[in-house]
Amino acid sequence: MKILSAAQIRALDQATIQAEGITSVELMERAAAAFTEWLLEKLAAHPQREVHVFCGPGNNGGDGLAAARLLHLAGQAVRVWLLPAARHSADFTANHQRLPSEVPCIELDAYQLPELSSSAVLVDALFGTGLNRPLTGVAAAVVHYLNNSSAPVVAVDMPSGLLTDAPQPKSSPVVCAHYTISFELPKLAFLLPQNADYVGQWELVSIGLNTTVIHKTPVDNYYTDLKLLTNRLPARQRFAHKGTYGHALLLGGSYGKIGAAVLAAQACLHSGVGLLTLAVPAVGYTVAQTAVPEAMALPDVGQDYIGELPNLKGYSVVAIGPGLGQQPDTLRVLEQLLRTCPAPLVLDADALNLLGSNRHLLALLPPDTILTPHPKEFERLTQPAHDDYHRLELLRAFCARHRCYVVLKGAYTCIGTPTGTLYFNSTGNPGMATGGSGDVLTGVVAALCAQGLAPLDAALLAVYAHGRAGDLGAQQIGQMGLTAGIIAAHLGPALEELTTPPTF
Known part of the structure; x- marks a missing residue:
């Protein structure tokens, strides 16, 4: 699914109007009808709740006026509050004229804002995506009023005051919506932590x-959904054997952190790898043999940490990092691996921290390497970001410079590519914010790379399946009870949903 800029959204609206021979008011009616249907469904259990629609002077206000009319016609108690303005858009005026006289319509006064019950529902239709400067005056006062209300706030298309695809000016008032109902495609602003509130x-x-215009519109941001992943994961072959699906080498673990390597190994096995060798320090040998009997355990010469690089011949992918530690000998192993590895590489956790402390080694990254940092680990590889938009700029630059793929983990994990295209993931839940979840993701990425998938496909599918496995686990035991091991156990069903069956 494409993520369009504010300018592209406006162009798409106009192209739809022209292609279908409709008026802008008719397109606005579609938006209002879709929003109203959503809201009425939410209100079905509480039909007595009054809806207060706050409308600005532009097209977002026109959406609000149209929604108010439709709510009234559906029998819902509704009241409209208008932001004072010298000028109004043509579509606002058209819908203002169509508003039934029975619907109370009152101009707002910054000094006499209405007292509303906490049982009311407040609809923010002040500005939407049409804003390009901070709010002031009566508009700012209304935003503060909405935010201080104890009633739920529903934003039409975009919380008023929030910029669609640029950093928010400091101290700029923005509506804090409980729900945002947007039209057709997601906005970049929705996917960034700084805008969550x-x-x-x-x-x-x-x-x-x-849809034709959407297809032709060039973008460099995507929201990963099932449609985007179609045909990327082939079905298992009837006469396949363990050699068909690759041999992964996973290097990880140190004294006290063998569990991280075990979780990555379990995830790798649950993600369809044919063979797995788990290289751990000697202290972890018994643990590895016991906890992951399906893997071949390869003890290191070091007792408490990995200090020697195994022979790399015959491996389809090499992953390093979970629980690794940052000993000097381990650093030398990482450098040797970067210089000599003939197979695709996946780097996570302490492998990334070692790179961050020794940035000269970044020049050794083989092309198409996949790195899986969380934001702090990524910061160590680059620099602190001024804001979430700056972090995305750093991500694009890093991937282009090092010709690598970066899986920047978070609520909407973002995959950076050497071409500058970013992919934001759509699966997952807050219950996955738990120790070991990232180690599980490393195992999935390694398994898919071992099976011969291209690095972009491996990263996209791994991140999606990882989040989906978390969703499946949460459905059974709730988000609070979710653990990394439960996520790993649900990877099989999650990947099965992505498998492309043979065509008929």
Whole structure:
């Protein structure tokens, strides 16, 4: 699914109007109808709740006015509050004129804002995506008023005051919505941690925007969904054997952190790898043999940490990092691996921390290496980010410079590519914020690389399946009870959902 800029969204609206021979008011009616349907479904259990719609002077206000009319026609108690303005958009005016006289419509006064019950529902239709500067005056006062209310706030398309695809000015007032109902495609702003308190829970509703135009619109940001992943994971072959699906080498673990390597190994095995060799320090040998009997355990010469690089011949992929530690001998192993590894590489955890402390080694990264940092680990590889948008710029630059793929972990894990295209993941839940979850992801990436998938496909599928496995686990035991081991156990069903069956 493509992520369009604010300018591209406006162009898409116009292209849909032209292609379908409709008016902008008719397209606005579609948006209002889709929003109203969503809201009425939420209100079905509480039909007595009054809805207060706060409308700005532009097209977002026109959406709000149209929604107010539709809510009224559906029998819902509704009241409209208008932001004072010298000028209004044509579509706002058209919908203002269509508003039934029975619907109270009152102009807002910054000094006499209405007192509203906590049982009311507040609809933010002030500005949407049409804003390019901070709010001031009455508009700012209304935003502060909405944010201080104890009633739930639902934003139409975009919380007012929030910029669609640029950093937010400091101290700029923004509506803190509980829900944001957007149209057709996600906005980049929805996917960034710094905007979480503004966006709340966001959902998409379709308004029939022209699919041909969407297909032709060039973008460098995508939201990963099932459609995007179609045909990337082939079905298992009837006459396949363990050699068909590759042999992965996983180097990890140190004294007190053998569990990280075990979790990565279990995830690798649950993700379809044919063979797995788990290289651990001697202290972890018994643990590895016991906890992961399906893997071949390869004890290192070092007692408490890995200090020697195994023979790399015959491996389809090499992954290093979970629980690795940062000993000087381990650093030498990593450098030797970067210089000599003939197979695809996956780097995580302490392997990334070692790189961050020894940045000269970044020049040794083989092309198409996959790195899986969380934001702090990525910061050690680059520099502190001013904001989430700056972090994305750093991500693009890093991937281009080192010709690598970076899986930047988070609520909407972002995959950076050498071409500059970014992919934001759509699966997962807060219960996955638990120790070992990242180690599990490393195992999935390694397994898919071992099976011969291209690095981009391996990263996309691994991140999606990892999140989906977390969702499946949470469905059974709840988010609070989710552990890394449970995520690993659900990887098989998650990947099965992505498998492409033979065509008929």
